[in-house]
Amino acid sequence: MRKVEAIIFDMDGVLIDSERRSFECFQEVFKEYNYKMDEKFYLRLIGRNVKSIKVIMEEEYGTDFPFDTIYKKKANLAGEITDRDGVIIKPGVHEILDYLNKENYKIAVATSTRRERALQLLEQAKIKDKVNYIICGDQVENSKPDPEIFLKAAKGLDVNPEKCIVIEDSDAGITAAHAAKMIGIHVPDMKFLDDDTKELAFKICNNLIDVKNYLKETKEN
Numbered sequence: 001m002r003k004v005e006a007i008i009f010d011m012d013g014v015l016i017d018s019e020r021r022s023f024e025c026f027q028e029v030f031k032e033y034n035y036k037m038d039e040k041f042y043l044r045l046i047g048r049n050v051k052s053i054k055v056i057m058e059e060e061y062g063t064d065f066p067f068d069t070i071y072k073k074k075a076n077l078a079g080e081i082t083d084r085d086g087v088i089i090k091p092g093v094h095e096i097l098d099y100l101n102k103e104n105y106k107i108a109v110a111t112s113t114r115r116e117r118a119l120q121l122l123e124q125a126k127i128k129d130k131v132n133y134i135i136c137g138d139q140v141e142n143s144k145p146d147p148e149i150f151l152k153a154a155k156g157l158d159v160n161p162e163k164c165i166v167i168e169d170s171d172a173g174i175t176a177a178h179a180a181k182m183i184g185i186h187v188p189d190m191k192f193l194d195d196d197t198k199e200l201a202f203k204i205c206n207n208l209i210d211v212k213n214y215l216k217e218t219k220e221n
Contacts, residue, residue: 004183004215006159007100008150009131010047011111013169013189014208016121017088018078019046020190025078029070035061043191047144047170049112049137075117087124090189092208097130099212103219108153110166112137112144133157144172147180154180167211171197185211 013019023042030037041060045053054067100107108131111118115136122128133156135149142148154161166177169189177184178200186193186201187208193201205211 002183003163004105004165005163006106006108006154006157006165007215008108008110008153008157008164008166008177008182010166010168010170010173011109011113011118011121013046013090014167014187015090015093015109015127016125017090017189018082018121019169021081021088022074022078023190025074025081026070028077029073032073033066033070035065035070039190046190047112047168047172047176049140049143050114051137052112052143079117082121082124087121089125089127090187090208092210092212093125093127094130096208096212097127099216101130103215106133106157106159107131108133108135108157110135110149110153112149114138144170145175145179147176150176150180150182154182165202165215167208174201185214187211 009015023039026037026042044056050071057067058065097107109122113136115138118134118136119128133153135153135156140148140152150166151161154164161180161182164182166182166184167187168174168177168184169187171194174184174186174193174197183202184200186204205214
């Protein structure tokens with residue numbers, strides 16, 4: 001593997017265990033409006049920003065689908081549950097972040113979540129102060145699988161894209177990392193990569209501890 005100077009993390013499903021909660025909240029709100037969402041459809045939304053999710057939902061449910069109302073209710077419900085029950089972090093989050101800081105890697109979070117909410121979640125998870133740069137879905141024009149968010153993260157860190165590793169759980173994220181000419185490592189959350197996307201991933205790890213151990217081995221060899 002080529003020399004790496006920076007690690008860019010997706011947030012939802014990689015640092016924070018939020019995708020299942022989001023899916024359940026969508027289902028709850030959908031019921032109020034007599035719509036249904038199954039897991040297969042929800043998986044298409046993972047890794048995408050609000051603008052992109054709206055396009056996908058209107059294609060699926062029609063242009064009269066009350067997206068703005070439903071999405072706002074979903075976000076409020078998820079926020080209430082998180083504020084009540086706390087943020088669930090993924091296994092190995094603080095171990096890998098502490099290791100990366102100790103080894104002087106630059107660290108970014110590149111999430112499709114809007115900035116205000118992302119900063120709240122990262123603060124609650126005690127992650128915010130351990131990273132150097134944060135870029136969010138409402139700070140880019142194009143959603144993953146477009147590479148824009150990762151390229152802006154690299155620029156924010158002042159690191160060449162080819163010297164960045166991206167840690168992602170979604171097909172959209174791994175595709176975006178590949179398009180940015182970055183090293184994409186997949187850590188599965190709610191789904192494994194599609195066969196086509198799997199070919200774009202440099203490596204697949206079971207969890208963040210495995211990623212940390214791999215980086216450690218690579219650095220030592």
